[in-house]
Amino acid sequence: MVERVSTMQDPRTYAIKTYGCQMNVHDSERLSGLLEDAGYVRADEQDVADVVVFNTCAVRENADNRLYGNLGHLRPVKTEHPDMQIAVGGCLAQKDRGEIVKRAPWVDVVFGTHNIGSLPALLDRARHNAKAEVEILESLEVFPSALPARRDSAHSGWVSISVGCNNTCTFCIVPSLRGKEKDRRPGEVLAEVEALVAEGVLEVTLLGQNVNSYGVEFGDRFAFGKLLRACGDIEGLERVRFTSPHPKDFTDDVIAAMAETPNVCHQLHMPLQSGSDRVLKAMRRSYRSERYLSIIEKVRAAMPDAAITTDIIVGFPGETEEDFQATLDVVRAARFSNAFTFQYSKRPGTPAADMDEQLPKAVVQERYMRLIEVQEQVAWELNREIVGRRLEVLVAEGEGRKDTETRRMSGRARDGRLVHFAPTGSVVDREIRPGDIVETVVTYGAPHHLNADGDLLAHRRTRAGDHWEAGIRPKTSGVSLGLPGFGTPQPLPAVAENGCAVR
Secondary structure, eight states: OBOOOOOTTSOOEEEEEEOSSHHHHHHHHHHHHHHHHTTOEEOOTTBOOSEEEEEEOSSSTTHHHHHHHHHHHHHHHHHHOTTOEEEEEEHHHHHHTTHHHHHOTTOOEEEOTTOGGGHHHHHHHHHHHTSOEEEOOSSOSSOGGGSOEEOSOSSEEEEESEESOOOOOTTOOHHHHHOSOEEOOHHHHHHHHHHHHHTTOOEEEEEOTTGGGTTTTTTOTTHHHHHHHHHTTSTTOOEEEEEOOOGGGOOHHHHHHHHHOTTBOSEEEOOOBOSOHHHHHHHTOSOOHHHHHHHHHHHHHHOTTOEEEEEEEEOOTTOOHHHHHHHHHHHHHHTOSEEEEEEOOOOTTSGGGGOSOOOOHHHHHHHHHHHHHHHHHHHHHHHHTTTTOEEEEEEOSSSOTTHHHHTOEEEEETTSOEEEEOOOSTTOOSOOOTTOEEEEEOOEEOSSOEEEOSOOSEEEOOHHHHHHHHTOOEEEOOOOOOOOOOSOOOOOHHHHHHTEEEO
16 A cells, blocks of 8 residues: 555545445445545545445354454554544444454444444544544434445446345344334335436346335335336336345235336346255245245246346255255256355354254365355356347446456346457447447356357447546435335436436
8 A cells, every 4th residue: 555645635535345245335335425425535546545444244254353354454554544544334343333442442433234324423523532433323323325325336326225124034143233124215216216327327226135025114015016117117227126035025016027127137136045944944934945936937937038046055054965955956946047155154143053953064065065066057057048149238347357368348138147248340439338238149158157259249338338438436415205106206406406416
């Protein structure tokens, strides 16, 4: 890192390091927006930031070791830069609270999942009082959507439809850290989507711990399907995705909305966790393998081209070889295009951590490798079937780590598959940028990606690509309209003027 020479007139700089799920990534966009509204500017990567924020995860294995290791590396940096401030937020902060300052007394601010809006004030208070400030609320203070956000992407945006979770899965600590489910009103969601589209964003992902239980707070069990259809009425919105649904709440109206709304992508990420009914019961997952596979069957009947992905945990306490074989059976039957697979590990504070029959690491590892082998074979078969097919690809940045050496670019097809393509052909008369749309033909299918090495069939430049080229990222002001109805909301002056300012 390079030491930045500052003056009294220089604004303070910030850097945010994010761990964990999509919800954390989106929370970090909110933190960026808050800090920039408070006068901070994002630090260059090579500089020492005046404020370093860790947005933590408590779900991933060794999350605490990773945090305290990084805090340890920053200690000598802070000694050299005494005005530097370090803040820790997110799920691990919600869980560990004051323990963080005890273990790392050079931390200045600790804040929880329910009060991310307090960060600028806590930084000011810690600087004024010359002592650590720890503030952890037990319930949501302000819905995150009411806070400003500096978006990371010029072409794709997260839009929260709910926070928290009402489920009680025995392996999961999220409900105790994020709280009970709180739903946004449909009008607020649609207003935020419209604000993003007005700034050139082509794709939104509707985000929640359990998106298809959306509407529980305002008594409409069909609210999520209606929300998908309403997104279809927003002009300029080309792709709609969502994550993650829970099989127990999945209803036929959502499948119909996906199939009948042109801009809703034929992609479904639906966590399985286990194919064993006995293990699912121990996990408190209130569905069974037959129910899960019936949803997959209905999705494929309505959308034969749908790409279905999942999450699977291997080695849950008490899992037998028979249970594991049941999981492999479901993987073969469901034919997932991709699976996020995890080896079970204890999470303090969860019921599963105290269960008997914790499995030896060697057993879990061996089963995990067998699962990977089966899933990769299924995914490879599916991707080989796509060879020769014409695909529309939204060009992305940083998706292909070998793009420079292979002279390819990368992006996502409408079904979410990763596509590496050759940026060549007579249709390419100007630079292809992240955010642009290309059409190409698949020439090779690998287990985790597709290659398209022929000339492009089409290239469409977009406003999102223009913004990427200019180094512009959207900034959304907080959206809190309280509108209960569905359908595209009427333009409101506050949203039109301040809802999404690109800077």
